Amino acid sequence: MLVAHVSDTHLGFRQYNLDEREEDIYRLFNEFVEKVLAEKPDVIVHTGDLFDQPRPPIQALRVAYHGFRRLREKGIRVYCILGDHDIPKRRSEPPHLLLRELGVVDVVGVDPFREEPFRVVNGVFVAGIRSLPKKYSHQLISLLNSLANKARGYERAILMLHQGIREHFPYSYELELQHIPSGFNYYALGHIHMRKWFYLHDGIVGYAGSIDVIRIDEWEEYLRNGKGFYLVDLSSKEPVIHRVDLEGIREHIVLEVDYSLVEQKIRELAKNIMGSRLKPILHLTVRGRRIDKSHVQRLLLRLLQGRVLTWRLRFEEEKKVPPSIREERISIEGLLKQVLGDEEVVELALKLLEALSRGDVSSAVRITEEYYKSLEQSSRG
Ligand SMILES: [Mn+2]
Missing domain, CATH: 3.60.21.10 (Metallo-dependent phosphatases)
Structure with a gap:
C-alpha cells in the first residue's frame, strides 16, 4: 500500500x-x-x-x-x-x-x-x-x-x-x-x-x-x-x-542591516528581486543609533513598493550605556545579600533561582524541603 x-x-x-x-x-x-x-x-x-x-x-x-x-x-x-x-x-x-x-x-x-x-x-x-x-x-x-x-x-x-x-x-x-x-x-x-x-x-x-x-x-x-x-x-x-x-512557496527575505548602510542595501535588494514570480515578503531589521524611522519608511516606499508583497520592519536602537551602570558590575548574589541579609537564606535563594530558571520545579521543592529539614535539626540541636 x-x-x-x-x-x-x-x-x-x-x-x-x-x-x-x-x-x-x-x-x-x-x-x-x-x-x-x-x-x-x-x-x-x-x-x-x-x-x-x-x-x-x-x-x-x-x-x-x-x-x-x-x-x-x-x-x-x-x-x-x-x-x-x-x-x-x-x-x-x-x-x-x-x-x-x-x-x-x-x-x-x-x-x-x-x-x-x-x-x-x-x-x-x-x-x-x-x-x-x-x-x-x-x-x-x-x-x-x-x-x-x-x-x-x-x-x-x-x-x-x-x-x-x-x-x-x-x-x-x-x-x-x-x-x-x-x-x-x-x-x-x-x-x-x-x-x-x-x-x-x-x-x-x-x-x-x-x-x-x-x-x-x-x-x-x-x-x-x-x-x-x-x-x-x-x-x-x-x-x-x-x-x-511543493514549488509554490513564496519567498521570505530576512535581512538585518546597519542603519548607515540601509539605503545601499535596499537598492541592492530592489535590483535582485526584479524578476520574482511571486513577490517576496521582506523582514527588515535596521540597527543603529538615532535612526530616522520615517527616512527608512520613505526609502522602502520609493525603492520597494510593488516589488515586495509587504515588509515587516523592526528597529533596534543601539543605546549608549550610562557609564555609572557600565562600570559597576551587578551581581545577583550581592543584591540578594543586601535584601535578605542572612547568608544561608541567600544560598537557598541562589539554589532556587538556578533550579527554577531551568524550569526544574521538582528540584526546587527538594531544595526547599532540605532547607526546612536542616532548620529543624539545627533548632533541635
Ligand atoms: Mn499546525
Whole structure:
C-alpha cells in the first residue's frame, strides 16, 4: 500500500491579514492535490490542522471540498485527525464533519475515548487520535497501548497523531519516545511544522510539516528541508519513505542591516528581486543609533513598493550605556545579600533561582524541603 502523508495545511490562514497570503495557502493546497494525484497513492492521511481555525472561511471549506472530491473521484481515500487548530473551543462540530457528510474524507478519533479510533483499509489498520492537550497525556498513553495491541492482529498498521515528542521538540511536547508503542509500521505525525522523519521500533515516524511558512521561524528550515508531503511505501515489511516538495512557496527575505548602510542595501535588494514570480515578503531589521524611522519608511516606499508583497520592519536602537551602570558590575548574589541579609537564606535563594530558571520545579521543592529539614535539626540541636 502506498500512503501519502500531509499535515498542517492551515487552510484559511491569513498571514499579516493579506488576501495574497490566504490565497497562497489555497494555491499550495491545490498544488498538493495535483502532485498527490500524479503519485497515485492508495490512501492519504492528514494529521491535523487542516484548517487554521475551527470556523474557517467559506473559501477554505470550498477549496478543501474541491480538492478532496477530486481525490475521491480517483478512488483515493483520505483519513483525517483533528489538530489543535481544528477543534472548536466550545461544544460545537469541527468543519471536518461537513466534509465527512459530503463523503470526501473520513475523520478518525474525533472522540477517541467513546468510539473506536481506527479503520481497517485494504487489510491495513489505520488508527488516529485527535490532538490532546498535555493534561490528557496519561489517557493518551493508555489509548496508544490499547491501539498497539489491536494493531498486532494486522500485517500493516499506521498511527496518526497530532502531538509533539519531547526528544525531538523539547519546547512543545505531550509525549516522550518511550510512550510510543511498537506495533506500527508508520507513525504519521502532525503539529510540528518542521519536516522530519526517523526510525522507531520497526517503523518510521514522520512529521510531514506544514505546506507553507506559517511562522517566519519556519523559513530557515524550509530552505534546508523544503515543504510538501511524504510518500510512504508499505508494500514491504520495512517502510520506505520519500518526500515530495511543493514549488509554490513564496519567498521570505530576512535581512538585518546597519542603519548607515540601509539605503545601499535596499537598492541592492530592489535590483535582485526584479524578476520574482511571486513577490517576496521582506523582514527588515535596521540597527543603529538615532535612526530616522520615517527616512527608512520613505526609502522602502520609493525603492520597494510593488516589488515586495509587504515588509515587516523592526528597529533596534543601539543605546549608549550610562557609564555609572557600565562600570559597576551587578551581581545577583550581592543584591540578594543586601535584601535578605542572612547568608544561608541567600544560598537557598541562589539554589532556587538556578533550579527554577531551568524550569526544574521538582528540584526546587527538594531544595526547599532540605532547607526546612536542616532548620529543624539545627533548632533541635
Ligand atoms: Mn499546525
